[in-house]
Amino acid sequence: MATVIENTNVELQAIEAKKAAKKLSLLTTEEKNEALLIIANKLEEEYKGILQANEKDLEVGREKGYEAAYMDRLALTKDRVFDFADGLRQVAKLEDPTGDILSEWTLENGLKVEKVRVPLGVIGMIYEARPNVTVDATGLALKSGNSIVLKGGSSAINSNRKIVEVMHLALENTKIPKEAVQFISSTNREATEQLFTMKEHIDVLIPRGGGSLINAVVNNATVPVLETGVGNCHLYIDKEADVEKALSILVNAKTDRPAVCNAAETLIVHQEWFEQHIDRLVETFNQNNIVVHGDQFVTSRIPNALPAGEEDWENEYLSLDIAVKVVGNVDEAIDHIDRYGTKHSEAIITENRDTAAKFMKLVDASSLYHNASTRFTDGGALGFGAEIGISTQKLHARGPMGLPALTTVKFLMSGNGQIR
Amino acid sequence: MATVIENTNVELQAIEAKKAAKKLSLLTTEEKNEALLIIANKLEEEYKGILQANEKDLEVGREKGYEAAYMDRLALTKDRVFDFADGLRQVAKLEDPTGDILSEWTLENGLKVEKVRVPLGVIGMIYEARPNVTVDATGLALKSGNSIVLKGGSSAINSNRKIVEVMHLALENTKIPKEAVQFISSTNREATEQLFTMKEHIDVLIPRGGGSLINAVVNNATVPVLETGVGNCHLYIDKEADVEKALSILVNAKTDRPAVCNAAETLIVHQEWFEQHIDRLVETFNQNNIVVHGDQFVTSRIPNALPAGEEDWENEYLSLDIAVKVVGNVDEAIDHIDRYGTKHSEAIITENRDTAAKFMKLVDASSLYHNASTRFTDGGALGFGAEIGISTQKLHARGPMGLPALTTVKFLMSGNGQIR
Numbered sequence: 001m002a003t004v005i006e007n008t009n010v011e012l013q014a015i016e017a018k019k020a021a022k023k024l025s026l027l028t029t030e031e032k033n034e035a036l037l038i039i040a041n042k043l044e045e046e047y048k049g050i051l052q053a054n055e056k057d058l059e060v061g062r063e064k065g066y067e068a069a070y071m072d073r074l075a076l077t078k079d080r081v082f083d084f085a086d087g088l089r090q091v092a093k094l095e096d097p098t099g100d101i102l103s104e105w106t107l108e109n110g111l112k113v114e115k116v117r118v119p120l121g122v123i124g125m126i127y128e129a130r131p132n133v134t135v136d137a138t139g140l141a142l143k144s145g146n147s148i149v150l151k152g153g154s155s156a157i158n159s160n161r162k163i164v165e166v167m168h169l170a171l172e173n174t175k176i177p178k179e180a181v182q183f184i185s186s187t188n189r190e191a192t193e194q195l196f197t198m199k200e201h202i203d204v205l206i207p208r209g210g211g212s213l214i215n216a217v218v219n220n221a222t223v224p225v226l227e228t229g230v231g232n233c234h235l236y237i238d239k240e241a242d243v244e245k246a247l248s249i250l251v252n253a254k255t256d257r258p259a260v261c262n263a264a265e266t267l268i269v270h271q272e273w274f275e276q277h278i279d280r281l282v283e284t285f286n287q288n289n290i291v292v293h294g295d296q297f298v299t300s301r302i303p304n305a306l307p308a309g310e311e312d313w314e315n316e317y318l319s320l321d322i323a324v325k326v327v328g329n330v331d332e333a334i335d336h337i338d339r340y341g342t343k344h345s346e347a348i349i350t351e352n353r354d355t356a357a358k359f360m361k362l363v364d365a366s367s368l369y370h371n372a373s374t375r376f377t378d379g380g381a382l383g384f385g386a387e388i389g390i391s392t393q394k395l396h397a398r399g400p401m402g403l404p405a406l407t408t409v410k411f412l413m414s415g416n417g418q419i420r
Numbered sequence: 421m422a423t424v425i426e427n428t429n430v431e432l433q434a435i436e437a438k439k440a441a442k443k444l445s446l447l448t449t450e451e452k453n454e455a456l457l458i459i460a461n462k463l464e465e466e467y468k469g470i471l472q473a474n475e476k477d478l479e480v481g482r483e484k485g486y487e488a489a490y491m492d493r494l495a496l497t498k499d500r501v502f503d504f505a506d507g508l509r510q511v512a513k514l515e516d517p518t519g520d521i522l523s524e525w526t527l528e529n530g531l532k533v534e535k536v537r538v539p540l541g542v543i544g545m546i547y548e549a550r551p552n553v554t555v556d557a558t559g560l561a562l563k564s565g566n567s568i569v570l571k572g573g574s575s576a577i578n579s580n581r582k583i584v585e586v587m588h589l590a591l592e593n594t595k596i597p598k599e600a601v602q603f604i605s606s607t608n609r610e611a612t613e614q615l616f617t618m619k620e621h622i623d624v625l626i627p628r629g630g631g632s633l634i635n636a637v638v639n640n641a642t643v644p645v646l647e648t649g650v651g652n653c654h655l656y657i658d659k660e661a662d663v664e665k666a667l668s669i670l671v672n673a674k675t676d677r678p679a680v681c682n683a684a685e686t687l688i689v690h691q692e693w694f695e696q697h698i699d700r701l702v703e704t705f706n707q708n709n710i711v712v713h714g715d716q717f718v719t720s721r722i723p724n725a726l727p728a729g730e731e732d733w734e735n736e737y738l739s740l741d742i743a744v745k746v747v748g749n750v751d752e753a754i755d756h757i758d759r760y761g762t763k764h765s766e767a768i769i770t771e772n773r774d775t776a777a778k779f780m781k782l783v784d785a786s787s788l789y790h791n792a793s794t795r796f797t798d799g800g801a802l803g804f805g806a807e808i809g810i811s812t813q814k815l816h817a818r819g820p821m822g823l824p825a826l827t828t829v830k831f832l833m834s835g836n837g838q839i840r
Contacts, residue, residue, distance in 0.1 A: 376527075399829070
């Protein structure tokens with residue numbers, strides 16, 4: 001019967017979060033900012049305890065033989081903890097979107113109408129390895145007046161639990177009730193799945209992690225979901241592309257940080273450009289250790305290219321591998337992106353403005369680039385401040401999501417007896 | 421194997437709609453407006469054929485013994501068809517939200533960023549009896565540059581099919597491809613359920629109808645849903661409520677159009693006010709044929725009141741029935757609304773500004789009223805023009821949804837070789 005008790009706890013936590021959200025919605029921006037600064041200081045004060053807890057997770061990770069990149073995402077250092085604190089101080093400086101009157105008008109009968117921005121209520125955050133999400137997401141939620149229910153990955157359970165413990169300690173000296181930050185300490189699937197259907201208590205679920213986590217949430221949740229992150233991004237080099245721009249953008253989009261969602265995964269090249277510049281292209285691949293998986297045309301011209309199949313077009317490599325396809329025109333490139341893209345970031349390299357305009361108009365994605373790297377799809381790079389994730393959906397928020405994505409609106413009508 | 425063939429057709433229709441949406445996204449506002457006017461004229465020209473088709477539905481309805489209100493919603497007249505046409509002409513006059521540049525800025529490296537409003541793509545409309553939805557929803561979808569897949573109720577199948585046939589005829593003389601309007605002629609459940617999971621081809625589902633239809637879509641769809649319409653609306657008469665305002669708003673909110681979603685379903689009354697004004701209140705109920713279902717306090721004071729149970733607090737009556745609860749303060753009223761409300765429209769009647777402010781701040785609903793009737797939650801009444809429905813969800817759109825709810829945004833980045 002352990003599962004039943006566990007489930008009940010999760011629901012009770014969500015109910016507590018909802019109650020706390022009401023209190024939180026009444027606080028001023030100053031009170032919320034002060035709380036963020038107090039949490040930031042406390043995280044720095046308690047960094048040693050956090051590193052100790054993190055060491056337990058790292059030990060388990062070493063025993064389980066996790067790969068180096070995964071261990072790196074999991075590992076905390078004094079600097080990283082201090083970075084979390086600085087992140088909160090940055091969020092304190094951001095404009096508070098709640099309370100903004102987005103529009104106001106008066107009907108002929110004298111009824112006054114205001115459209116006001118308000119917090120969503122309770123945010124459910126379901127995420128994988130990185131413990132920084134625990135702090136970042138909490139900071140953004142609290143700043144926008146929302147409670148948060150945190151469900152992190154089991155591999156970071158000790159780190160996350162300790163971080164939340166420290167944040168709760170800090171909240172005791174603030175106006176924010178500590179029930180506004182809930183941590184699901186159970187590592188079983190049932191706890192996560194329970195969050196999927198708590199429409200009464202949770203206003204939105206935000207999954208952050210790999211494609212399988214995100215799909216599990218999207219396919220099973222009845223709570224509305226903000227879908228983030230999977231980026232099967234394409235770079236299309238057109239017939240009229242400038243060689244230097246094309247190659248430098250290719251290298252940047254593929255190799256700058258291959259494991260992030262705005263990295264390029266597929267290169268589509270116009271046949272004429274490909275044939276004209278094949279030597280420079282192959283040289284670029286070789287110099288940057290890029291592993292080519294090509295279509296038939298590509299493998300017939302580049303001897304060491306591996307053959308690409310459906311899974312190469314469909315999936316993110318998140319490595320120095322790249323799928324390469326040759327096309328006869330921009331329409332074929334757009335069709336390929338329509339079929340395999342994840343509506344994240346797509347780029348065209350061309351000196352022809354009409355071709356670029358067509359690509360930007362017809363490709364369905366959050367972020368379209370003409371003669372620039374896909375790597376700019378990022379809240380920081382675009383100047384939004386901290387982001388809660390990059391939305392690949394079309395409703396509510398698209399692209400990098402800042403604080404306004406964590407709000408909704410209310411219509412407030414004031415009258416003196418108006419009837420219809 | 422009929423089901424399999426049916427299913428394939430529905431998917432093919434959705435794919436056609438998606439292709440048409442690309443063409444539609446390239447049209448100018450003028451081209452879309454012209455098409456709406458051509459459809460409007462054609463509906464008027466062909467009204468006799470539409471009425472003949474409607475007669476077939478009415479015949480089936482009479483055989484099945486549908487109730488009068490239902491038959492009234494189903495029935496078309498020349499005037500009603502001409503109203504559909506006028507509705508399209510109104511939509512043609514609305515501002516086209518697509519193409520708007522919502523913001524633009526340039527990064528330090530010279531990369532130019534534009535946030536542009538664009539159509540969603542393909543809208544799936546799942547609705548019940550009223551054939552006017554077929555025209556209204558199509559008009560709003562096309563004006564905002566979207567294709568639409570229409571799945572109406574089986575009781576209006578002949579009317580809807582004929583209306584779409586007429587709209588298709590009209591579209592032949594416009595720039596809008598007729599594939600932009602798809603009509604699912606199958607009346608089986610499988611056809612509807614297939615729409616629930618077509619994430620590749622359909623960008624949003626909008627259910628319009630009763631609670632069970634809406635819940636079926638919300639609980640089973642993986643395509644994002646815009647939830648509309650269920651309104652379990654409350655009117656709270658505070659201790660300091662003005663008697664005349666309270667009673668006239670009560671009568672309006674309950675009896676003006678009891679079957680619509682913004683009608684009041686529960687009356688919450690402060691005990692002091694209730695005891696002081698019970699005679700006027702009972703008189704108002706009696707004069708307006710309002711049937712009272714009350715809590716224990718109410719039934720002990722109003723002899724002919726029926727006892728109210730959970731289902732009375734939970735459900736919409738959509739009739740002249742009303743549930744009545746007596747409370748000791750505004751907090752109890754807010755708690756009751758939190759528990760049973762559907763986040764649609766909630767009203768407080770009071771002369772105390774602080775009490776009103778507390779209610780408006782703490783009640784979680786799309787539309788909050790101070791000293792006015794809940795009946796104003798309506799796109800037309802609030803001055804938004806035609807609406808596609810009233811959203812009771814918090815993400816993407818809340819309250820009456822006009823054309824902007826049928827759009828999303830794209831970030832367009834133009835550079836000259838920028839890398840990160």
